[in-house]
Amino acid sequence: MTESTQKAIDRETLIALLVGFAVFLATIELVIPKPLPFLRLGIANLPILIALRSLRFRDLFLLVFIKIMVMGLFSGSLFSYTFLFSIAGGISSFLVMAGTAAIIKKRLSLVGISVIGAFTSNCVQLWIAGLLVFGEGAWFIAPPFLVVGTISSVLLGLLAARFIQKSQWVRTHLVMNAEHQQ
């Protein structure tokens, strides 16, 4: 086996592992009852935040995309309009987070990136809700939705940073992988 095929296998395994982790967290989130429709934790974005500074853009995109598709299948929303919310929110927030992480390297920690990502996702979802369902009334439910998103994203960012610092697995597979590329 050549070195390049070994690297390709490692890369695929890593993405698959992260997708599995994200799907696991998303499933947990799915079974937690929600007292209000906008009270989402967003814990499924933890693997994306953890990998954000280590994987290449296309690998991250693959991770986000597969996670959304798998969750669409699991929750049965794949061919309903609810899926539009998750794919639009997921892809847009990922693009903004990846862009921000690429432009501002050291000054912004995962907390700031997580807050920006959640804010983007929530705004896009509100915009779609306005377009498809509630009309102008969508803005009316925006403030509580955005406040909850900001609080949960700060906590998630802290958790992701802590995870990277503590996890041996992240150090061997993600950080070394990133150094290898540079």
Next chain:
Amino acid sequence: MKQKRKSPFFITFFDGMVIAGVLIFIGTLAFFIYGKQGGRLQLYIRSADKEQFVSLEKEQTISLRGPAGETVIHVHDGMAEVVSSDCPEKICVRSGTIKEENNWIACLPNHVLIRIKGTTNDGIDAESY
């Protein structure tokens, strides 16, 4: 990867700026959206096929059709509530009763949004959104 994080809490100055910026945005939005108009209160109902205003004083039961089925709203004594809805999670039913201006109940699956509106100046709403 030489960067060493100095802060034990992983928050940088720029993170603080981002959080502050987002919160200021939300605050401004809330200020414009939840500004009260006062006057006589009416119930604004938006359903899948139409928008309507109904009086809160007159006791009435309103049935709305949407993609998930039927949503029934009961209005009495200046209050409104969703009594039943053919949606999976029943968040709208559990939302309870609304009676003050700007209170709202939403049922996303059945495309229903009800909200209590003031009537002094209806034009402001369309502009501030």
